[in-house]
Amino acid sequence: xxxxxxxxxxxxxxxxxxxxxxxxxxxxxxxxxxxxxxxxxxxxxxxxxxxxxxxxxxxxxxxxxxxxxxxxxxxxxxxxxxxxxxxxxxxxxxxxxxxxxxxxxxxxxxxxxxxxxxxxxxxxxxxxxxxxxxxxxxxxxxxxxxxxxxxxxxxxxxxxxxxxxxxxxxxxxxxxxxxxxxxxxxxxxxxxxxxxxxxxxxxxxxxxxxxxxxxxxxxxxxxxxxxxxxxxxxxxxxxxxxxxxxxxxxxxxxxxx
Numbered sequence: 001x002x003x004x005x006x007x008x009x010x011x012x013x014x015x016x017x018x019x020x021x022x023x024x025x026x027x028x029x030x031x032x033x034x035x036x037x038x039x040x041x042x043x044x045x046x047x048x049x050x051x052x053x054x055x056x057x058x059x060x061x062x063x064x065x066x067x068x069x070x071x072x073x074x075x076x077x078x079x080x081x082x083x084x085x086x087x088x089x090x091x092x093x094x095x096x097x098x099x100x101x102x103x104x105x106x107x108x109x110x111x112x113x114x115x116x117x118x119x120x121x122x123x124x125x126x127x128x129x130x131x132x133x134x135x136x137x138x139x140x141x142x143x144x145x146x147x148x149x150x151x152x153x154x155x156x157x158x159x160x161x162x163x164x165x166x167x168x169x170x171x172x173x174x175x176x177x178x179x180x181x182x183x184x185x186x187x188x189x190x191x192x193x194x195x196x197x198x199x200x201x202x203x204x205x206x207x208x209x210x211x212x213x214x215x216x217x218x219x220x221x222x223x224x225x226x227x228x229x230x231x232x233x234x235x236x237x238x239x240x241x242x243x244x245x246x247x248x249x250x251x252x253x254x255x256x257x
Contacts, residue, residue: 001099001255002027005218006239007146007200007248011035011058011066014246015043017239021250022050025236028070029096031103032056033146035064042066055092063089065145067103069096080123080130091127093134097257099226100135104145109166117166120148124175128182137183137223144220146248149176151186154195155216167217185227187220187253192233199235200248209240220253229255 004027008014011032022030035042035058047054047068057078058064067073073094079087090105104127109117135141150168153159162168180186188197198214205213222230233253240249 001029001097001257002252003029003031003101003142003144003220003255004250004252005031005033005103005144005146005220006250007033007105007218007246009034009036009246009248011037011064012041012043013244015046017242017245019046019050021236021239022047022052022068025250025252027252029101030068031092031101031144032066032068033064033103033105035066036061037064055094057088057092059089063105065089065092065103065105067092067094067101069094069101071096075100080126081133090123091130098140099255099257100139100141102131102141102143104143104147106146106148108148109172112164112166112169114166117169117172120166121171121175124172124179128179131179131182135223138225139223140226141184141223142220142226142253143184143222144218144251146217147176147219148217149173149219150215150217151176151180151219155198157196157198157213157215167215180221183223184221185224187222187227187230188216188233188235188251190227190230190233197235199251201240203247209237218248218251220251222253222255226255229257231256 052068056066075095109120199218201208
């Protein structure tokens, strides 16, 4: 079972790139974040013509999540069980066979002194409570998406300069770790303990990929029963090198089911 995640930075702007990647890689599940499109305008038809069922929830020019799957999902839900309406465009959960797939777009946080940063920290707490309500660590659950966190110093090219960044600040790394420790394993790190592995490269940094000026903020995490079955994981850099790319690229994991 091949599962992938990709922050598209606009599903419509990146549609050709996503379809090309689907044809080449044929994942069983692809989770998208930052689709940035209202539901009425989501490009459903190209994905169904490519053989995928797609579930989605979005808004204009902001947020948005979508999960594509070769098999029809048995269960579908959005958001963190009520509360802030924006949550529905930040989380979609589906069940594919025996696997629960939780696709999240965690708030970025803007600045340390911005209310959105407090919202981000609280979001992780609410997400952990969500896992408690719906699952146990003994189930096969994969949590993936753009987490907007570089968990360790090896996950950002210049950690010494990023101590006050909302994606590397001590408090957000602790919040992420606390949610991860509910029962998840970072399956990418299971296969790639080495530094210099990044999924995000800022548009503003000239030759960022060549200079390896990146961040690893897109993650695939699995509960122990599923993590044990993870046979490989990787970051596909090629789409980031193509014309008009997203500032993120695809992260992939394979499981022997």
